[in-house]
Amino acid sequence: MAFYCDSYTILKKEEIADGIFSYIIHCPEPVSSAKSGQFVHIKAEGYTLRRPISICEIDKKEGTLRIVFEVRGAGTDKLSQLEVGDKMDMIAPLGNGFTIKELSSDKTVIVVGGGIGVPPMLGTAAEYKDKNKVKAVLGFRSKGRVILEEDFKRVGAETAVCTDDGSYGEKGLVTFPLIEELEKGKAAMIYACGPTPMLKAVINTARVYNIPCEVSLEQRMACGVGACVGCACNIRKGGRDFVLRVCKDGPVFKAEEVVL
Amino acid sequence: MSKDLSVTVAGVRFPNPVIAASGTYGFGQDYTDLYPLNKLGGISCKGTTLEPRNGNPAPRIAETPAGMLNSVGLQNPGIDMFITGYLPQLKKDGNVIIANIAGATLDDYKQAVERLDGTNVDMIELNISCPNVKQGGASWGITCEGAASVTKTVRAVTKKPLMVKLTPNVTNIVDIAKAVEAEGADCLSLINTLLGMRIDIKTRRPILKNNVGGFSGPAVFPVALRMVWQVANAVDIDVVGMGGITTAADAIEVMMAGAKAIQMGTAIFTDPYSPLKVIDGLEKYMEDNNLDSLEEIVGTVQPW
Numbered sequence: 418m419a420f421y422c423d424s425y426t427i428l429k430k431e432e433i434a435d436g437i438f439s440y441i442i443h444c445p446e447p448v449s450s451a452k453s454g455q456f457v458h459i460k461a462e463g464y465t466l467r468r469p470i471s472i473c474e475i476d477k478k479e480g481t482l483r484i485v486f487e488v489r490g491a492g493t494d495k496l497s498q499l500e501v502g503d504k505m506d507m508i509a510p511l512g513n514g515f516t517i518k519e520l521s522s523d524k525t526v527i528v529v530g531g532g533i534g535v536p537p538m539l540g541t542a543a544e545y546k547d548k549n550k551v552k553a554v555l556g557f558r559s560k561g562r563v564i565l566e567e568d569f570k571r572v573g574a575e576t577a578v579c580t581d582d583g584s585y586g587e588k589g590l591v592t593f594p595l596i597e598e599l600e601k602g603k604a605a606m607i608y609a610c611g612p613t614p615m616l617k618a619v620i621n622t623a624r625v626y627n628i629p630c631e632v633s634l635e636q637r638m639a640c641g642v643g644a645c646v647g648c649a650c651n652i653r654k655g656g657r658d659f660v661l662r663v664c665k666d667g668p669v670f671k672a673e674e675v676v677l
Numbered sequence: 678m679s680k681d682l683s684v685t686v687a688g689v690r691f692p693n694p695v696i697a698a699s700g701t702y703g704f705g706q707d708y709t710d711l712y713p714l715n716k717l718g719g720i721s722c723k724g725t726t727l728e729p730r731n732g733n734p735a736p737r738i739a740e741t742p743a744g745m746l747n748s749v750g751l752q753n754p755g756i757d758m759f760i761t762g763y764l765p766q767l768k769k770d771g772n773v774i775i776a777n778i779a780g781a782t783l784d785d786y787k788q789a790v791e792r793l794d795g796t797n798v799d800m801i802e803l804n805i806s807c808p809n810v811k812q813g814g815a816s817w818g819i820t821c822e823g824a825a826s827v828t829k830t831v832r833a834v835t836k837k838p839l840m841v842k843l844t845p846n847v848t849n850i851v852d853i854a855k856a857v858e859a860e861g862a863d864c865l866s867l868i869n870t871l872l873g874m875r876i877d878i879k880t881r882r883p884i885l886k887n888n889v890g891g892f893s894g895p896a897v898f899p900v901a902l903r904m905v906w907q908v909a910n911a912v913d914i915d916v917v918g919m920g921g922i923t924t925a926a927d928a929i930e931v932m933m934a935g936a937k938a939i940q941m942g943t944a945i946f947t948d949p950y951s952p953l954k955v956i957d958g959l960e961k962y963m964e965d966n967n968l969d970s971l972e973e974i975v976g977t978v979q980p981w
Contacts, residue, residue: 420710422949465894465947466740492740508949637738637884639745639946644703646723646752647738660731660752665707 420511420642421446424504428481434564436488437533438497439473442505445480452514453540454608454633454669457484458641460506461492468492469638469664471610472510473536473565474543482509485536485564511641512668515608515631517544524549524605527598527628528574529591529619531556531611537633539565541608543572550575550603554594556615560585592618599626609633613677620672630672636663651676680963682956684718684972686915686937687838687863689799691718691773693959694971695928695952698919698942699724699777699802699842700749704763711949716956719773721866721940722759724804726779727789729755739875739884744894744921745943746873748887751779751807756789760796768797775840779804783830794835801837803827803862806844806869807891818844818869821856828860840917843867845904854908864915866940867908868901894943897921902934909935909976923951925958935976 425444433439447457451472458467474483488494499505515537520526526545530538535555542551553574557563559582569576577594578586587594591611598604599622609619610633623630636648643665650667652659652674661667682693692715697705699721705714714720732752739746754762759776767774776798780786786803793801805818805827817823828841841857843850845868854865870891875884883889901920909916918936922928923944931939944951959971968974 422711460947464740465743465745465943466738467946506948637736639738639747640701640707641946642707642949644707645701645738645747645946646703646732646749647747649732649735649737649749649752 419450420508422508424506427499427501427503427505430499430501433485434562437485437564438488439483439485440499440505441481441483442507443481444507444509447507447509448475448477448480448482451475451482451510453517453544454515454537455510455512456668457482457507457509458511459496461495463495464492466492466639467508467641468496469511469641471537471633471668472540474540487533508641512664513666515541515633515669518606520549520605522549523603525552525598525601525603526550527552527554527595527604527607529554529595529607529609529611529615531591531615532558532562534611534615534633535565537610538608539568539572542569542574546573552598553577554591554598555579556581556591556611557585558582590618591615592622595619595622599628604628606630616675617677620675620677623672631669632672632675633668634663634670634675635668638664640664680960681969682959682963682971684937686917687800687840689773689838691938693718693956694932694938695956695959696721696775696917696938696940697945697952698940699775699804700747701942701945704759705767705772706763708949712953714767714770714772717772717952718938719775719799720767721775721777721802722763723753724751724777724779724807725753725756725759725789726751727756727785729753729758734886736884736886737890739890741873741875741892741894742896744892744896745946746875746885746890746892747870748885748890750887756792760792764796764798773799775800775802777802777804777842779807783826786827787830787834790831791834794837798837800840801831801835802840802842802866803831804842804869806842816844818853819847821852824853825856825860828857828862832861838863840864840866842869843908844869845900845920846872850904851907851911854912858912858914862914864917865908865912866917866919868897868904868920871897871900893921895921895923898923898927902930905931905936906934906978922955925955925962928955928959929962929974932971932975933978937972937975
């Protein structure tokens with residue numbers, strides 16, 4: 418799991434929703450070992466701490482990574498001022514990433530994303546393109562926050578969009594389309610990233626249907642590489658409790674081991 | 678032309694004066710993808726206690742203008758794991774290794790240091806200054822009596838070079854430094870983090886689950902520099918300076934204030950290569966000023 422720290426050129430920039438930015442970055446070295454579910458740790462000029470941003474898509478042929486992030490504060494606002502041709506100072510790729518499985522072709526994979534937790538699910542869906550049916554269940558606050566719907570279709574995923582206020586797609590939580598898909602009895606794996614209440618609901622649903630599930634966690638982070646032990650999360654394995662690092666031991670954990 | 682950047686602190690030779698600060702570099706395993714550890718002058722390992730500890734609940738990290746807060750609270754795998762799991766590899770690679778030891782009771786310190794005494798660790802840094810762990814409401818380092826008693830207890834059980842790390846969260850750090858020196862400390866390191874706080878104004882909750890945490894980064898540099906200067910002028914033992922050092926110029930300031938070596942921490946989070954940049958900058962400074970040893974600049978500030 419080698420990682421690199423360098424400045425990489427921005428090839429493309431797009432504001433895909435109000436305050437949500439998509440960047441494509443040319444970084445062949447990190448790309449060579451990058452996996453979906455990993456993240457990059459980006460320096461925001463003038464700020465002490467880097468910003469951890471999950472990898473949205475990986476293009477090994479072009480040597481590019483795509484990241485999508487939301488402006489949440491002054492640091493991400495600073496990052497969003499970077500333009501095509503500018504350099505992005507990143508430590509990448511970091512973390513463990515999702516486990517991509519070899520499944521028989523009649524099996525379905527479900528990816529569940531909520532809000533700014535949606536981007537890492539795109540690259541995960543793409544891993545199963547032309548191999549398995551992928552159902553993408555994406556939840557957003559409202560129509561104006563919907564992102565990447567066309568991209569999920571591009572990678573061949575059957576996509577259901579839900580909004581909290583019903584202004585786009587189905588009104589309500591991601592659990593309804595998730596259960597609908599699980600009831601078909603073909604699902605073999607669930608991946609999820611999003612806000613804690615959503616993750617709890619997905620973890621519980623996966624347990625009820627007894628389907629393996631991996632979730633990606635988020636925590637305030639300093640070093641990003643495991644040294645500072647800042648980004649703690651509680652994990653229960655084999656009846657024992659552990660405090661692990663989201664950045665290095667995660668950010669992806671088995672659903673049944675996560676204590677939220 | 679390549680210069681000899683080595684410095685000697687309490688009899689221990691460091692190949693250069695830039696040491697990774699405890700709590701910011703783990704046990705040296707996490708940055709080896711970027712550069713070999715032996716580029717650094719040394720590594721002060723993560724604060725280690727007699728028994729493993731899980732630390733404080735998350736969030737443990739908050740950003741500040743020109744700095745950060747942490748409330749990790751000494752999460753560590755315990756002294757036995759340090760000795761058997763990490764130290765052999767660290768020493769095999771030829772690095773100068775400092776063990777950083779913390780405890781709740783005098784006996785905790787004593788037992789942990791006793792176990793280290795027979796190892797090949799180069800130096801022991803006594804952490805009597807972690808602001809994140811409750812110990813009867815106060816840490817050992819905030820009174821002369823407390824600081825002296827830990828130093829005395831540990832001094833009695835080890836001949837290893839002993840460095841005591843001081844907290845800035847005291848009325849007079851010079852008094853603490855003198856008390857520690859009197860009990861046989863071989864050198865001092867300062868400063869540990871300042872106690873700080875941030876509040877999320879939307880939730881009206883502190884960002885840190887521990888409410889308060891240790892403040893570090895460039896913002897604390899002038900406070901650290903002032904304290905290094907005061908302490909170095911008041912004691913005869915060596916001083917290792919830290920607190921917000923980010924550039925070679927910062928390191929030179931701290932050495933001119935009286936530190937023989939420096940530690941870097943938060944700057945590594947911003948730029949993992951920053952220690953190497955400081956080392957390069959120090960070498961260039963030596964060349965530009967025709968220095969044969971960096972020790973020539975230690976304590977050379979000429980106060981008004």
